[in-house]
Amino acid sequence: MNKQEKPNSITNVLIVGVGGQGVIMVSKVLARLCQRHGFDVKQSEVHGMAKRGGVVFSHVRFGEKIWSPTVSEGNADVLLALEWAEALRWLHYLKPKTGTFIADTQHIVPPFACLKRHRGAEQRYAQETPEEIVSQVAKGYALDATGIATELGNFRVSNTVLLGTLSTALAFDEADWRDTLAELVPPKTIDTNLEAFQKGRDWVEEVKKTPKKEKNTKKPNKIAPYQQQVKIQNDIQQDLIPVITAAWCKGCDICVKMCPERCLKLNTKEVVELVEPERCTGCRICEWLCPDFAIDVVKVPTPLNEEASKSKPASLPETV
Amino acid sequence: MDKDSEGSTIDTTLNFEAADSVTSRRSDDVRPMMGNEAMARGAWEAGVQVGAAYPGTPSTEIMEFLSAYPEADVRAQWATNEKVALDVAIGASFAGARALSVMKHVGLNVASDSLMSQTYIGVNGGLVLIVCDDPGIHSSQNEQDTRLYARLAMVPCLEPSDAQEALEFTRLAFTISEEFDTPVLVRSTTRLSHTRSLVEVGERSDIEPTGFKENPHKNVMIPSNARTQHPRLIEREEKLKTYFENSELTKWEKGDKDVGIVTLSTSYVYVKEVLPDASILKLGSSWPLPSNIISEFSRSVKRLIVVEELEPIVEREILSMGIKAEGKAFFPRVGEFSPEVIRDGLETAGILQKQKNKLNIDITPTVRPPVLCAGCPHTSSYMAVKSLDARVAGDIGCYTLAAVEPLQAIDTCVAMGSSIAVATGMAKAGTETKPIIATIGDSTFLHSGIPPLIDAVYNDVNITVILLDNHTTAMTGGQDHAATGRSLRGDETHRVDFEQIVNACGVDWVRIADSYDLANMYQTFREAVEFKGVSVVISDRPCVLDPVKIRGETLVVNQSNCVACQACMNLGCPSLVWSDEMYDGHHKVKIDAETCIGCALCAQLCCTDSISALPKSK
Numbered sequence: 032m033n034k035q036e037k038p039n040s041i042t043n044v045l046i047v048g049v050g051g052q053g054v055i056m057v058s059k060v061l062a063r064l065c066q067r068h069g070f071d072v073k074q075s076e077v078h079g080m081a082k083r084g085g086v087v088f089s090h091v092r093f094g095e096k097i098w099s100p101t102v103s104e105g106n107a108d109v110l111l112a113l114e115w116a117e118a119l120r121w122l123h124y125l126k127p128k129t130g131t132f133i134a135d136t137q138h139i140v141p142p143f144a145c146l147k148r149h150r151g152a153e154q155r156y157a158q159e160t161p162e163e164i165v166s167q168v169a170k171g172y173a174l175d176a177t178g179i180a181t182e183l184g185n186f187r188v189s190n191t192v193l194l195g196t197l198s199t200a201l202a203f204d205e206a207d208w209r210d211t212l213a214e215l216v217p218p219k220t221i222d223t224n225l226e227a228f229q230k231g232r233d234w235v236e237e238v239k240k241t242p243k244k245e246k247n248t249k250k251p252n253k254i255a256p257y258q259q260q261v262k263i264q265n266d267i268q269q270d271l272i273p274v275i276t277a278a279w280c281k282g283c284d285i286c287v288k289m290c291p292e293r294c295l296k297l298n299t300k301e302v303v304e305l306v307e308p309e310r311c312t313g314c315r316i317c318e319w320l321c322p323d324f325a326i327d328v329v330k331v332p333t334p335l336n337e338e339a340s341k342s343k344p345a346s347l348p349e350t351v
Numbered sequence: 352m353d354k355d356s357e358g359s360t361i362d363t364t365l366n367f368e369a370a371d372s373v374t375s376r377r378s379d380d381v382r383p384m385m386g387n388e389a390m391a392r393g394a395w396e397a398g399v400q401v402g403a404a405y406p407g408t409p410s411t412e413i414m415e416f417l418s419a420y421p422e423a424d425v426r427a428q429w430a431t432n433e434k435v436a437l438d439v440a441i442g443a444s445f446a447g448a449r450a451l452s453v454m455k456h457v458g459l460n461v462a463s464d465s466l467m468s469q470t471y472i473g474v475n476g477g478l479v480l481i482v483c484d485d486p487g488i489h490s491s492q493n494e495q496d497t498r499l500y501a502r503l504a505m506v507p508c509l510e511p512s513d514a515q516e517a518l519e520f521t522r523l524a525f526t527i528s529e530e531f532d533t534p535v536l537v538r539s540t541t542r543l544s545h546t547r548s549l550v551e552v553g554e555r556s557d558i559e560p561t562g563f564k565e566n567p568h569k570n571v572m573i574p575s576n577a578r579t580q581h582p583r584l585i586e587r588e589e590k591l592k593t594y595f596e597n598s599e600l601t602k603w604e605k606g607d608k609d610v611g612i613v614t615l616s617t618s619y620v621y622v623k624e625v626l627p628d629a630s631i632l633k634l635g636s637s638w639p640l641p642s643n644i645i646s647e648f649s650r651s652v653k654r655l656i657v658v659e660e661l662e663p664i665v666e667r668e669i670l671s672m673g674i675k676a677e678g679k680a681f682f683p684r685v686g687e688f689s690p691e692v693i694r695d696g697l698e699t700a701g702i703l704q705k706q707k708n709k710l711n712i713d714i715t716p717t718v719r720p721p722v723l724c725a726g727c728p729h730t731s732s733y734m735a736v737k738s739l740d741a742r743v744a745g746d747i748g749c750y751t752l753a754a755v756e757p758l759q760a761i762d763t764c765v766a767m768g769s770s771i772a773v774a775t776g777m778a779k780a781g782t783e784t785k786p787i788i789a790t791i792g793d794s795t796f797l798h799s800g801i802p803p804l805i806d807a808v809y810n811d812v813n814i815t816v817i818l819l820d821n822h823t824t825a826m827t828g829g830q831d832h833a834a835t836g837r838s839l840r841g842d843e844t845h846r847v848d849f850e851q852i853v854n855a856c857g858v859d860w861v862r863i864a865d866s867y868d869l870a871n872m873y874q875t876f877r878e879a880v881e882f883k884g885v886s887v888v889i890s891d892r893p894c895v896l897d898p899v900k901i902r903g904e905t906l907v908v909n910q911s912n913c914v915a916c917q918a919c920m921n922l923g924c925p926s927l928v929w930s931d932e933m934y935d936g937h938h939k940v941k942i943d944a945e946t947c948i949g950c951a952l953c954a955q956l957c958c959t960d961s962i963s964a965l966p967k968s969k
Contacts, residue, residue, distance in 0.1 A: 071548075074546065084724070120714075140929075151936055157717045291918065
């Protein structure tokens with residue numbers, strides 16, 4: 032592919048992932064390759080929060096003359112995602128009729144997804160499955176690039192595996208891809224990277240060989256979010272509540288300081304009290320930490336009725 | 352032109368070399384460059400000799416790139432804050448050298464004091480300020496529009512639209528500065544600063560520094576002198592206006608006569624993307640505006656639309672010329688522009704047809720906010736702060752992330768260095784029953800935290816200051832500062848001793864605590880809060896990313912012992928996530944081996960001693 036062959040068209044590639052995965056590296060290789068072929072190219076990313084586990088994205092646009100540095104929604108020819116939830120976040124940028132979707136199926140679960148401490152709490156992570164998404168885009172590849180990279184002995188080259196997959200979607204020569212890649216990665220890692228690149232290409236070959244399944248045009252039934260967890264929750268018909276033996280409490284306030292939900296307080300008699308029972312998640316930290324065994328976390332029945340459960344505790348045991 | 356004489360004798364003939372410096376490219380040398388890199392290159396090509404900056408996203412890389420040029424060409428430095436950076440540049444300009452100061456938009460608030468006087472004085476060597484705005488607030492505390500400062504200071508504000516222009520405008524800014532005897536602002540935005548595109552570079556022009564020119568009437572701003580300088584600014588405004596009328600910075604692109612767009616900065620490339628056939632008047636500077644060409648342009652089109660990010664500065668100026676113009680009726684005053692925003696605006700204006708072109712899949716995106724890194728020493732500081740049930744005044748840095756779940760340990764965050772004085776004010780108000788704490792990072796403390804600490808001692812308040820010393824300017828990517836012992840170029844230099852400074856401010860109670868010793872942190876903080884008066888705890892541990900990546904033994908959770916209390920998860924460490932196993936309806940915890948650095952803070956919190964180092968494979 033060069034300028035003469037594709038005079039007026041512009042190609043938009045959106046590369047997304049999580050801080051530290053090598054999104055910028057992939058976009059640098061692509062941008063350099065485009066430049067070598069005489070294209071005008073713009074590569075736009077936002078720094079700052081990226082290192083701290085946040086969302087990272089890089090827009091690469093190339094063609095005869097590029098104006099906007101960013102790709103518009105619904106205009107990406109290729110969406111390359113290094114992580115599954117990120118693939119979903121940016122999916123609406125893909126061209127609906129012709130866009131190619133390439134994503135690593137690995138999950139990087141953000142700490143934010145595991146913050147609710149109460150019993151049966153659900154993980155707040157994307158519910159959509161690779162099959163579901165691939166069936167709905169024009170061209171979709173969902174592969175376990177991290178798994179492939181780990182097999183090669185370095186999970187960090189998963190971005191290069193995906194770069195290999197990307198190389199099959201854009202009409203540059205394979206040799207050019209390899210040269211550019213070798214030029215930009217640290218010298219020590221050239222071999223591993225080239226191998227990873229090849230694995231990404233091989234994966235596509237494999238997929239092309241296997242007979243196509245009939246395309247699922249019907250929208251699959253979406254898994255109702257958190258269905259499974261709701262079930263667990265209903266099974267749990269008991270709440271955990273700390274019961275304090277006042278006579279044994281010497282007011283050291285270890286439990287007050289360590290309670291993650293801040294539902295304990297020392298009263299005027301320097302004895303601990305459960306002041307905000309509705310915030311208690313029954314994590315038992317107070318029970319484990321009390322040096323005087325003054326706190327017991329006990330089970331009390333929870334009403335099945337949702338409305339009633341909001342106004343818990345239904346029957347808070349008396350403080351002894 | 353004789354710059355020695357008073358400003359009022361400025362030559363208004365415009366046949367100087369500025370025009371060729373826009374076109375003198377070496378088309379054989381084309382490189383992909385980030386906007387920030389291009390601005391550094393532009394300054395270097397202009398023969399800049401002194402550069403000073405305080406790091407701030409998205410401007411940080413400019414001074415880093417400038418420091419990559421030989422020291423014989425340019426002395427580049429980190430300054431302790433933006434005002435110091437501008438004053439250093441001002442000094443260099445007085446001494447006859449071309450000088451550059453770089454900061455982010457809110458940095459100009461700090462440096463504005465000097466700018467407002469220097470605009471009266473003018474320059475000797477060319478003086479340029481690059482200020483990077485952050486529309487969309489990617490990494491800032493607000494999205495103020497620097498162009499308002501340009502008007503206030505009555506200095507030109509050049510607004511490049513891509514990396515090529517970033518280089519050329521920066522280079523030209525020095526010429527304009529010297530020709531018109533004015534500091535010049537070059538305004539970038541996050542998008543321009545962090546977009547890489549192809550740039551044709553030029554050569555460095557060797558400018559011989561002129562040396563200091565004694566002229567107290569011009570250089571010493573006492574009332575009698577300032578009074579005579581002020582009218583010069585009004586005159587300068589007129590001359591600049593005439594210059595921009597004829598400069599090739601102002602570009603008239605003839606096209607469709609139905610719609611004429613007046614635009615500048617990155618808005619220009621979005622307009623070109625969305626409405627390629629429109630008549631466009633592209634301005635190179637948002638102040639002062641070339642009114643004649645604008646009025647001529649407006650007469651040539653049926654409808655005049657102004658497209659500018661953030662404030663309607665150009666739009667209001669055009670309206671005040673008595674020209675009919677539209678703009679903010681269609682385009683938002685908040686947030687970052689994009690082709691989508693421009694398209695939406697033009698659709699509302701009835702210029703473009705509605706277009707529906709999106710994949711229709713309903714997805715609830717996974718929430719993934721930035722978090723403190725695995726092993727970040729700030730996490731333990733805030734765990735300990737949280738145990739005090741205190742009122743906490745936060746400050747600007749990575750540790751501002753402690754305001755969100757699960758730490759939720761910060762009550763306020765205002766501006767760089769505000770925390771200590773905010774805590775003082777809360778104490779003086781006398782309404783707070785909780786202990787009052789200020790938390791401030793090392794670089795922020797040096798930036799503007801020392802005067803408020805002196806003030807707190809001077810005014811005898813009862814507060815505790817936690818100085819979070821991670822030995823680097825972490826938020827912006829690990830830049831050195833006066834307490835790291837290294838300069839911008841990596842040379843060894845004096846290292847500020849925080850304990851000495853704090854003592855010298857008059858603080859009687861100072862302790863240094865190891866952030867990785869959680870019990871000690873809890874105990875030290877508790878004692879600090881009990882002390883009546885100003886107490887200071889220096890939490891001391893280096894950042895896990897910079898200057899060296901720290902990596903210790905990976906830890907693992909013994910699943911059979913874990914009782915799923917999730918006490919460890921209060922740290923908010925990204926390496927700690929739920930495992931598939933449950934205990935009594937709660938999720939047990941596992942540690943991600945790839946990201947764990949082995950700080951062992953979680954192990955110290957574990958009630959059942961379930962966290963230990965991974966057994967070494969032999």
